[in-house]
Amino acid sequence: MKKDQNIRQSKTKINVKEFINDPFKGKTGFMPDEVPESISTRIGLNENLVFPKEIMDQLLLEVAKTIDPRVYPEDYSQSLCQLIAEQHDINPNQIVVGNGGDKIIDLVVRLTIKCGNSSVIIRPTYPMYEHATKVQGGTLTSLLLTPSPEFDLNPDYILSNITPGKDRLLFLCSPNNPTGNQFDRSKLETLIQEFPGIVALDETYAIFADYSMVASLDTYPNLIIMKSLSKFYGMAGMRVGYCLSSEIIASRMKELLPAFNVNIASQKLAQLVLHQTKVHQQMIDTIVQERERLYNEMQKISEITPYKSYTNFILFKTLKAPAQTINKKMIEKGVLLRNMSGMPHCDNTLRVTITTKENNDRFLKALKNVLEKEI
Ligand SMILES: Cc1ncc(COP(=O)(O)O)c(C=O)c1O
Structure with missing residues (x-):
């Protein structure tokens, strides 16, 4: 593939860069995070895994x-x-x-x-x-x-x-x-x-x-x-x-x-x-109930501060270790969150999607484990 491209380049006098727009001025635009292969609990993109x-x-x-x-x-x-x-x-x-x-x-x-x-x-x-x-x-x-x-x-x-x-x-x-x-x-x-x-x-x-x-x-x-x-x-x-x-x-x-x-x-x-309006009502009830449960549980963990949410995710601040470190350790445990630390007012924050009770419990268990034993 690389070889073909080189051959094509060598046959033209055109500098391709002069003809293609560069809205990000040499920096990359929005790049979605990679999903490592080891991930079993994907709770970083606010998808609805509660939908049966x-x-x-x-x-x-x-x-x-x-x-x-x-x-x-x-x-x-x-x-x-x-x-x-x-x-x-x-x-x-x-x-x-x-x-x-x-x-x-x-x-x-x-x-x-x-x-x-x-x-x-x-x-x-x-x-x-x-x-x-x-x-x-x-x-x-x-x-x-x-x-x-x-x-x-x-x-x-x-x-x-x-x-x-x-x-x-x-x-x-x-x-x-x-x-x-x-x-x-x-x-x-x-x-x-x-x-x-x-x-x-x-x-x-x-x-x-x-x-x-x-x-x-x-x-x-x-x-x-x-x-x-x-x-x-x-x-x-x-x-x-x-x-x-x-x-x-x-x-x-x-x-x-x-x-x-x-x-x-x-x-x-x-x-x-x-x-599917019947399913919709059940899903809202489940997600909101789980969100409140998770928020209450997260409030009890002294090493983080969760923010009140009106969505299907919760943003939380990590107090005792950088969010990046915790995120990495969570990935090692197969749990994929989203690191939001690059945004203003969001230093050392991670975002977790509320999904099924099983996933939510897996997240809580992994997080407590990381905070208690690995930080
Ligand atoms: C606030 C907001 N708007 C729009 C979108 C885009 O959603 P879609 O997957 O339909 O492109 C997202 C996805 O994360 C979002 O969080």
Whole structure:
């Protein structure tokens, strides 16, 4: 493979680097963590392992029976939009479905940002907002949440640090990844109301929390709400996300989106999964109950500080040893967490996904073991 590339290079006078964009200026963009082979308890990516695999298998069989992969899917996932619209009680023309939540983030940036414009991000938060903005040739106005344990918005500070005209897009993630808190609703609404541009509110984890802003879409024509089916709905591997907004915004977004961008199996499976309302209620109950149990147990461990969560994960600070050291030892025990220490206000923090009781217990046991015997 390497040899072939060399041969190809030697036959052209073109310096390839002159013709390819370099949005990260020589540094690498977002790189997902590698999953070591020894991992038996994968609890770093907020996937929903509580969704019964047997039910998912049945639904996949039904998908296989009903789709014909030889033909294109619906161009803009109309049937899925219809179902999502019914579940949120809004018009299907207000919905755009894409290939995962990350594709929706990318689409929102492409809709709003041109070279010379900025996205406002309030750190620590989900890194793909920054990634998508840079890929589009935009810059960042990077501000901060209040420090731990609140991690909340400060609207006065945010509004006084933006440049109207240049800052065209504000990303807010509520509940926020990685901190796990849902922002104070009145502060969030102040920002949506006062920001002189588009506000993209990421509600990927709102189903685990206290409120959603979907019912307020008509009040705020500058609001886009983004959702993903990767987390609660157990479809991380199938890549489906969507957003809700005014019809004007949604129709402009579809103009930017390649038709047929969501494959036929994912469109169909998403519909079947969204119909499983009984399973949804059981899953919410289980995950929230387990989250509270785990949080209480983690509070009893003197070497860490867990932060209150309104999601399916918990961020915690390691007090007696660097998070990196603990993370490494956890990997040796087959438990994969996510190290968040590189983010502002997140020194020495790790993030654990709430999954099944067995996994949660395995995590607790491994963590206690590492802290008591190996640090
Ligand atoms: C806040 C947030 N938004 C969006 C996404 C993207 O989800 P998807 O897997 O659908 O691309 C994630 C995934 O981690 C996330 O945490």
